[in-house]
Amino acid sequence: MNKIGSVLPHHTPSSLKISSVLLYTRPVITLLLKTIIIGILLAQTLHFSQVYAQDPILDNSKLSYTIDSFSDAIINNNLQLKINKINPEQVYQSYVHQKNARYPQSLNFNFTYSPLLKETTVVGNFTSTWQANFISGTTLALGIAGRLTEVPATANPPAPASDLWIVGLPQITLRQNFLRNSFVYNQNRKALRSTLYNAYASEENFKHFITTTLFNALMIYHQYLANQELIALLTKDRKDVAAILRFNKRKSRLSDLRRSDLLSSEILNIEAEDALANAQSSNEQLKNTLIFFLGKDPDKNYDLVLTGSIPLTAPTFDKTAIIDAAITHRSDYKALLTQLSRAKNDLSVNKLEKLPDLNLQLTTTLVGTGDSIADGVNNIDFASSNNYAVDIGLNFSFRTDPKWYRSITANSEREITKTELQLQQLKENIKTEIENILIAIDQNYKAFTKNKRILTFAQERYTLIRKDYRTGIIDFTTNINARRELINAQAKYLNSKLQYEISLLEFQYLTGEFHTTYNTTRLSNSNLNQEKVKKKIK
Known part of the structure; x- marks a missing residue:
């Protein structure tokens, strides 16, 4: 290898001539270089301005969300939510129409x-x-x-x-x-109450649909985040495996590596490429699903950036209090309670039919x-x-046929029995779901912390083994096995983290916490809420 001093010329007069020429031409060369650089920058600026003018989507093609802004976007923009929101509005308008029709003026x-x-x-x-x-009849x-x-x-x-x-x-x-239909037994007034109960039940069912849609969207959200981490790990893994392959090819050319070890490197390289390609394909599918949930145009090529997830904290729960709170706050349970009230009211209306x-x-x-x-x-x-x-x-x-009297309340009585059984079934189902999700949260948290430690150990172990392999202390097979153990540890860690995040989301969903955590009540019918506060139909 040459030393730094060896690059100096041995003939001093010639070197002095070259130095003197460079001394006089240096300002000119510097000015010329500055001119070229400025020209390149101007050309690039003009090119990008033309591209943006031709393709305005570049201005808004990047979608960036946190978990809170993502949930807001789902609630405000999801097309299926907008469609389903019309149903409780229609039921409420039926109530308003029937209410106004009670006192016809003609x-x-x-x-x-x-x-x-x-x-x-x-x-x-x-x-x-x-x-x-x-209303008095x-x-x-x-x-x-x-x-x-x-x-x-x-x-x-x-x-x-x-x-x-x-x-x-x-x-x-x-x-x-x-x-x-007197002012004491007013059949019209009681019949109107059933329509109002229908409006309440439809509103609660819509709230439950909001939470279900949001839960499904947030599951995909966390799967996308986990897949992004997986892509980052597999990309690094792909580079490391490619470096191993290049290193082994050099050793093979020097006849310092067995043919079987080189083939193992080739196989490992193909597996790394395939794993990265699969993760990238899954990433596109998850992104398309999220774009659909967000109500965006699927034909546009959005750059989706998600940051933040549900806090991964060790849960501490009072199971009895949680079950009671879940039964109280679940919208599907509230909807069934309202349907039971409607069925009982329908029975009283039908009993009034028996009066002369x-x-x-x-x-x-x-x-x-x-x-x-x-x-x-x-x-x-x-x-x-x-x-x-x-x-x-x-x-x-008055009616004179006795069979009519016996049959008029039969349907309402059966509806009450059916709704009471549905309430009992839903209550037991909620209890079972809460108990199961608490078990799942505990198991997933333990698996998450365990796999996190295993990943730390696997990374440290592979670093040491790779260093020993490069110095020739251990063989190639040991190095490859350590590499695969690291990849498996990374995959298990990401999967356990995702499962724990989803179990925490499912806990929020099953206990009715979505309404307060993500403010799902913003789509509620304000007119119906005012009706509930303003007046109760008796």
Whole structure:
């Protein structure tokens, strides 16, 4: 090897000439180099500006999320959530429609004219009525009525034929329902309560669907993070294996390595390439699934960057308190409770069908007569009792078929029994799920900590063995076995970490903590919540 001093020229005069030339030309060369560098930078700037102008997706193709921002994006942008959100809104609108239809107000006009019916003195009738219904079972109608009568001609005293208008103004009708639809047993009011229960149950089922969707998305989120770590490890492993292969090829050329050891290096290199390719393929599949959950365009090539995961802390739980809290906070349990209330309310509504229908109607009208409608109205005398027409009516009806009475409540009674059994089944299922997930969390945490220690030992062991192999202390087979043990330890560590993260997520899901942890209630129907606070339908 040459020493540093040996590169100096032996002929001093020639070297001085070259040095003097360089001394005078150095500023020119420096200026020329600066000009070239500036030109290259300007060309690159122009190129990138053209690329961005042609492909604007480059500006927003990078999607970066933490676990909190990712859950927010799922709740706000997932297309299936937007679709399912419509269902409770439709049920609520049905409730609003039925609520507004309980007290219908209507304005009716009716007019008949019969000029060809000469055998009767009544030629035509007209009515105009405004009617309103109230929750007490009361109906009020206000209107005007008129009747056109043909008065025939008379000979003694002589009088020509004429028309006579009989006008009733105002016409007041008051009808009060008793028994089935009275203010005590109001069937319409109780039937409306069932519709409100349906709205509550639909809302709770939608909340449960939100948590299920978010749980599935967050599982893929953590699988993607674990796969990213795996790709980083396999990429490094691929480089290390390639370095081993190059090293062994050099030894093989020097006839210092057996042919079988070289083939083992080739096999190990192929396995490393295949493992990295599989991880990269899985990465694309996971990314596409996450893009789907986020409601993004799958045709665009997004660069997805995820950071942060659920905290990996050793859990300490009170099993009894957790089970009670889970039963209280689970949306699917709340939905079943609401359905049970609806079934009981339906039973009470059906029992009201057994009651007879009784209503009392009172109609009073002030009557005036004249040659025209206006003349009839002017002739109404409020002070004269002869101008008042009063009608009183009583209606009483009931079903007479005994089979109908026996069958009308059968369906509601069976619905109550079925819902109670479903509640009992769900409660037992929640208890079993909580007990199982607590066992899984404990096991996965122990496996995670164990594999973390094993990975640390495997990394240290392989470092020592590789050093000994390079110095020729140990053989190639021992080096390869240590390498494979390290790869297996890395895979087990990542898998145990992922399983522990998923078990913690599943614990949050099963105990109903998703509602508070990720604020899933933001998609709730605010109008329905106000209805619950503002008024209860009795």
